[in-house]
Amino acid sequence: MLNFIEGILIDVARLQHMEEKVIDETKQGETLVLDAKEGNTKKLFIESYGCAMNFSDSEIVASILTKEGFNTTNTLEDADLVLVNTCSIRDKAEQTVRKRLEKYNAVKRINPKMKVGVLGCMAERLKSKLLEEEKIVDMVVGPDAYKDLPNLLKEVDEGRDAVNVVLSKDETYGDIAPVRLGGNGITAFVSITRGCDNMCTFCVVPFTRGRERSRDPKSIIEEVNTLANQGYKEITLLGQNVDSYLWYGGGLKKDFKKASAMQQATATDFAQLLEMTAKAQPNMRIRFSTSNPQDISEDVIHTMAKYQNICNHIHLPVQSGSDRMLKEMNRQHTREEYVALVKKIWEIIPDCAISQDMITGFPTETEQDHKDTLDLMERIKYNFGYMYKYSERPGTMASRKMEDDVPEETKKRRLTEIVDLQQKHSAYRTKAFLGKEVEVLIERESKKNKEEWSGRTQHNIVAVFPKMHYKPGDFVKVKITNCTTATLIGEAI
Incomplete structure (x- = not known):
């Protein structure tokens, strides 16, 4: 998940459908409502901010709370419980959440029985501030603690503040069938991993969502089959870094080396999971997001080429075209390794669309670093991209050890140049479809x-x-x- 703020988001290929790592501005603050369950008497108001993973998590929360007697409502004043699923990725989202919390508490003064809780990444990072210092919420629940919601609600009902932000080594919510909220009934996300091990210096995800672990492939296929039976036509396998998916019976990816010989021999990697999904539902489109250049294997590319229902598109974040910047960002790939990967993709899948994430104005970025980025874009000519100017986020390695030293005006000018070039390349790519x-x-x-x-x-x-x-x-x-x-x-x- 990208961890920088106040950027310009450009998606010149699709404006409404955003994937993991990307903030869909059209969905921010979306109130999620589902059909009422007969017999439920309490009302839940839940809003979501941030990336696709947060919206997917809200579906898990709704499923858990439906069993606790809650039906959803889109009227704040009617709610017994108000939850906001938060993002710690961009300052804009965080400030918006704070304003919403002020609104919730204004309503709470009229309806003192209403309880307010914060979920997700911001909850984990600001637990003490929200609960103890500012006293603006009753409950703080981290991304791995949603199954504890029934217990936390009991604490709140008994007049005590409740908090659980413990990061889990094995929680994947694979045993919970998400309630599909606010969707179109045609496309859906299916979460396959949680957490991240990459430790990019601009990113807070390893600290807010924990270390990387994968979900049981059987539960993934069951969810995909259920979606197909419900009439869904396309799914996106979702994770912070899907290509490093690795199931060996449970546990953290970093502990795979400690697994038994049998566990290692029978493990399922992402290429195998992708094939299992494509074979399970041959009439359903399969997408995945997000890929990491260091982890995507040639097996994944060959699997894409083998199955017609796997879409010919890879979102492949690069972040910079400068090797020096990539090293500062702790990206585990070089510029030339990235270019070689794209060439390999096109060798196996000649018409595969490639999209990018790009950060400009990262600490110490020089004009030559910026030119290297523009040059890389000219070499690849991406179909579309998501481009941001860097801004420091608390909790990241960059905020601890680097000075945000690129002037704001320089960041804006460089971002404009990157966006303009991407639009030129996007036009080039779309024109290639004329007559086809x-x-x-x-x-x-x-x-x-x-x-x-x-x-x-x-x-x-x-x-x-x-x-x-x-x-x-x-x-x-x-x-x-x-x-x-x-x-x-x-x-x-």
Whole structure:
């Protein structure tokens, strides 16, 4: 998950569907509501901020609390329990959450029986401040402690503050079927890992979500099969770093070397999980996010090429085109290793779309470092990307040991240059589809034209076309006749 703030997010291939590591601005603060369960008498108001992992976690929380007698509501004033699932990744999200907490407490003064809790990454980082110093919440629950919610609620009901932010070595929530909230009934996220071991200096995730552990592949396939039976047409295997997925019976990835010979011999890696998923539901589209250049194996690429239902798109964060910057960021790849990986991907899957994450203005970044980034972009010509200017976040190695020494105006200028170049490359990539036929999964009505459907190609590019007799959830062959930088325009065949 990216850990820098006040950046400009550009997604020129799809504006509505964001994956892990990326903040979907259209969903921030979304109130999650599901069908009421008969017999439940208490009301839950839950809002989510941050990345896809946080929204996925909210679905787990809703599932747990449904069994505790709660139905969801989108009316704050009616709630018995108000929860906000938080993000510690960007200052903007954190400040927004603080304003929402002020709003909750204003309502609480009118309805003193209402309880307020903070979930997720911000909860773990600011537990003492929120609960003891500022006294603005009743309950603080970290990302690995959601199963403890029933016990924590009892503590709160008895008049005591409740907190559990213990990071687990094995919690993956693989035994909880998430309640699908606020989705379109067509696409869904399936969490396969939690935590991260990479220790990039700009990132707080290892400290807020703990060390990396993988979920039992059987529970993953069961969830995918359930989604298929419910009519979902596309799933995204989700994790901080999906390519390092490794199941050997449970436990942290770093402890794999301590596993028995039998456990090591029968372990499941990401390429195997990807194949299992593709074979389990051959008519369902399979995506994954996010990949780490140091961990994605050639086996994963060959598996993608082997199965038609695995989408030809890899989100491959690079962060910088400068080897010096990559070393400062503690990225475990060099510029040339990254370029060689992209070349290998295109050798095996010639039309695979590649997207990026990029940070500009990281401490000590020089003009030459910036030019190296622009040069790398020219070499790859990404389909689309997510670009941010660096800003220090508490708890990261960079905040502890590095001075944020690049002037703000310099950051803004460099970011503008990166964004402008990405838009040029995105236009180049979308124009390559003119005259071609693509398969589009219809997700929704086009926001700009009610007479058109909007969906995405397997390359994760938005496409629109006249409605005709089609409906959301249909796979439609579309011939591309025009395009913008962001969107393919065509007609159904």
